[in-house]
Amino acid sequence: MKSNFEFTESGLIFSIKDRETMRKFKYTAEDFSSHGEAFKWLKKYVDTEGKFPSIDMIRTVQPTLDSSASDAGFKYCYDEFKEQVQWRRLMEIHQGTKDLMGENTREYLNKLLPALNRLIVTSSDDVTPYDDGLTDRYDEWQDRRNLREKSKEGIVGVKTQFKIVNKTGIGWMGGNLISLFARPTVGKTWLCVDAAVTAAMAGNRTLLISTEISKHDMNLRSDVVTAQRMGFEFSHTDLRTGNPINEKEYIKFLKKNKSQNSLICDRISGKDGMSIDDISGLVTQHKPQFLVIDGVYLIGSSNSKKGSAMWEQSHSLFYGLKSLALARDIPVFVTTQANRDADNLYVTPKADQVAFGDALIRASDTVLGVAMVEGNKNQRILQIEKYREGANPADKIYMHFDVDKGKIFEEEGTGFDINWADIK
DSSP states (O other): OOOHHHHHHHHHHHHOOSHHHHHHOOOOGGGOSSOHHHHHHHHHHHHHHSSOOOHHHHHHHOTTSOGGGTTSOHHHHHHHHHHHHHHHHHHHHHHHHGGGTTTOHHHHHHHHHHHHHHHHHHTOSSOOOSOOSOOHHHHHHHHHHHHHHHSTTOOBSBOOSOHHHHTTTBOBOTTOEEEEEEOTTSSHHHHHHHHHHHHHHTTOOEEEEESSSOHHHHHHHHHHHHHHHTTOOOOHHHHHHTOOOOHHHHHHHHHHOOOOOEEEEOOOTTOSSEEHHHHHHHHHHHOOSEEEEEOGGGEEOSSSOTTOOHHHHHHHHHHHHHHHHHHHTOOEEEEEEBOTTOOOTTSOOOGGGBTTHHHHHHHOSEEEEEEEETTEEEEEEEEEEEETTSSOSOSEEEEEEEGGGTEEEEOTTTTSOOOGGGOO
16 A cells, blocks of 8 residues: 555656746655655656656656556645655654753753754745755746747736836836826826736736726726727727717727736625725636736725724735735736825826825835826826836836827837927
8 A cells, every 4th residue: 555655746746747836846856755766757857858748658657656646736745745744854853862852951952943943944935945956046047038038028027018117128027016106187097007908918817906996987998098009099088978989990899809818896796995805815816917906095904903093004005915916926016196295297296295105115116106298188207216126227207198099108218308399
């Protein structure tokens, strides 16, 4: 009768079918009790052939593996394997220190406690050794290089609506919190829609959450922005008010627009508002690669104590969003309002002019302030207040902003002084 160790280890080898799963498995062949040689063979095969073997091949080449474990699943086997390895290491510690029990208590504790502490650290998925001799980071670099080669824009991460950012080779990365703020009426919601449409059309599953605008209106805004990218043109005003439109073209667009990458949500059934826990649940359920939240200041914080000060609630909210981005390994793009101190619509708000913005600014990886352009209603200026991914790609980003037609795009010449009169 085969042991549970053999079943678990066999199931692991059968279930490691791609590089992502291989990277999640932080153990070596020496950590196996029965099938270390089979694991060595698997890694060598992948390194040599550049692909993973089929289950039938594994069964043929490694007949000592338990074939009944071929459909056990990686998560189950990985969790079981971790427990087994931890138990074996604990027994090794016990064997190495038991002779001192009852003889020299101080020496026994001096050997036992550091060993137990090392066991706790090495058994945690939250802490990994830097210098473990493995080539994981090289494999990760190869994946990033492949992503850049396959991407039309040559970027790693989620495509942004800003060409100057995409040119750095880094889009919105997993774990990033991107915050954008402006005074009311400047266009935060439209920039949210543009961010979501850009990511979705680049192939990224995107969840757009609105706390202020209905799902119906978000759909119409998405229509005019998406239509522009697909060679159609409609007026948001006409769609929203029922004015005459080219009905055949609109039907043609709606039938053609079927990527299934865009999800929109404006409420949780049975609730008056949304909390971080609600959003986390939506992310768990729908598994987006990019999360966009319009009006983040209306999101409730689940962790703050009842009756706590507003600054405490805001701190809990914004760091909760950052934790969500890190835990799910997705970029999170949020908008909020500047306060009344930023009363000039034609000057980009500063970080200290955002309501409870100190926590948001500190938690964010990228911070954008938005202002209108005096004398030109169809243009906006975005000031990059913070950019954690490296050198700031541009002091300012200049956007064409004819939102009624869905024409939202970065003007040529971003990062330099522009004579707006020369831009047609």
